[in-house]
Amino acid sequence: MDFELEKILRPHILQIKPYSSARDEYTGKVGVFLDANENPYGALTGEAFNRYPDPYQTDIKDKLAQLKGLHGTQIFLGNGSDEAIDLLMRAFCVPGKDNIILLPPTYGMYEVSASINEIAIKKVELSEDFQLRTDAVLEAADAFTKIIFICSPNNPSGNKMDREAIRKIIRSFHGLVVVDEAYIDFSDEPSFTNELSAYPNLVVMQTFSKAWGLASLRIGMAFASDKIIRILNLIKPPYNISGLTQQKVLESLAQADKIEAIVKKILTERIYLEDELDNLSFVLKIYPSHSNFLLVKMDHARRIYEYLIHDMIIIRDRSKVILCEDCLRISVGTREENEQLIESLKRYEPIIKNL
Numbered sequence: 001m002d003f004e005l006e007k008i009l010r011p012h013i014l015q016i017k018p019y020s021s022a023r024d025e026y027t028g029k030v031g032v033f034l035d036a037n038e039n040p041y042g043a044l045t046g047e048a049f050n051r052y053p054d055p056y057q058t059d060i061k062d063k064l065a066q067l068k069g070l071h072g073t074q075i076f077l078g079n080g081s082d083e084a085i086d087l088l089m090r091a092f093c094v095p096g097k098d099n100i101i102l103l104p105p106t107y108g109m110y111e112v113s114a115s116i117n118e119i120a121i122k123k124v125e126l127s128e129d130f131q132l133r134t135d136a137v138l139e140a141a142d143a144f145t146k147i148i149f150i151c152s153p154n155n156p157s158g159n160k161m162d163r164e165a166i167r168k169i170i171r172s173f174h175g176l177v178v179v180d181e182a183y184i185d186f187s188d189e190p191s192f193t194n195e196l197s198a199y200p201n202l203v204v205m206q207t208f209s210k211a212w213g214l215a216s217l218r219i220g221m222a223f224a225s226d227k228i229i230r231i232l233n234l235i236k237p238p239y240n241i242s243g244l245t246q247q248k249v250l251e252s253l254a255q256a257d258k259i260e261a262i263v264k265k266i267l268t269e270r271i272y273l274e275d276e277l278d279n280l281s282f283v284l285k286i287y288p289s290h291s292n293f294l295l296v297k298m299d300h301a302r303r304i305y306e307y308l309i310h311d312m313i314i315i316r317d318r319s320k321v322i323l324c325e326d327c328l329r330i331s332v333g334t335r336e337e338n339e340q341l342i343e344s345l346k347r348y349e350p351i352i353k354n355l
């Protein structure tokens with residue numbers, strides 16, 4: 001399908017005159033800086049936090065561009081992936097008029113963000129095995145549908161979506177397709193960033209919150225065409241990534257070669273958890289996972305969730321979520337944490353059996 005960005009963009013966006021910050025108007029790094037009303041004496045912590053940070057996070061993007069085989073102009077950084085989700089909706093969806101398509105069961109923030117922005121939601125359930133029902137998705141799209149969100153590997157089901165099915169949706173839909181790859185580092189599936197040059201309506205999201213272990217810093221990535229990234233940059237708050245975050249992300253990226261070993265360790269622990277859970281009589285099904293968590297169907301799921309809380313072990317109750325009936329979602333922990341969970345579950349096994 002021919003894709004024209006201007007046709008799906010909210011018309012007023014093109015008229016916006018961007019905020020021009022001090023750091024936009026003078027981009028040099030040396031000099032006497034009396035242009036941004038900062039405190040020249042520094043911060044009480046004795047650290048260099050008194051100057052506004054780079055609004056476009058150029059150093060991080062240079063590094064990421066290398067790492068991902070992209071251009072810096074194809075990268076947007078947000079205050080968590082959540083900011084990218086929100087900005088995409090605000091740029092493309094007219095409140096009270098446009099809609100987006102969600103594929104439940106999936107990540108909750110798409111719906112929250114749409115509701116805040118007064119954007120209608122069309123839901124097309126995944127199949128029983130959590131795959132895309134491609135034809136149903138495309139049939140649900142109407143003239144006011146602006147974005148389809150596909151989460152792969154999916155949260156909370158953990159599986160990856162069929163690649164050809166994703167491609168078919170991208171090719172057949174007139175609006176944007178967002179592929180949320182928050183868990184891609186835990187999958188053997190290659191990233192859709194490799195296909196950005198083929199699809200002008202594709203946005204790929206990743207995050208530093210999972211494999212990179214930086215959830216507290218709040219930084220997410222969106223990869224797309226230069227044109228789409230320019231729009232996100234136009235409407236974002238000028239200094240959306242703090243200086244401290246930029247500094248820590250750069251430190252992490254300088255050691256990017258170590259991520260693979262950490263991911264491997266988590267995957268080994270996932271196998272350990274799977275094996276141990278499989279031995280429990282009340283475990284009915286462990287869904288195949290391409291992520292750092294397991295979706296597990298159990299007898300008396302809610303009871304088990306509450307037993308675990310009693311033991312100060314907190315997992316996620318997904319038993320009321322569509323297609324996840326009787327399921328709990330368990331994040332992979334350290335060996336010690338995983339052992340604690342399993343020991344606790346073993347202690348409850350006789351009680352559950354007698355229910």
Ligand SMILES: *Cc1c(COP(=O)(O)O)cnc(C)c1O
Nearest residue numbers: 080081082107155182207209220
């Ligand atoms: C955890 C998660 C994210 C990450 O969100 P951040 O705002 O970057 O922390 C994004 N998408 C999905 C599906 C997730 O599960």
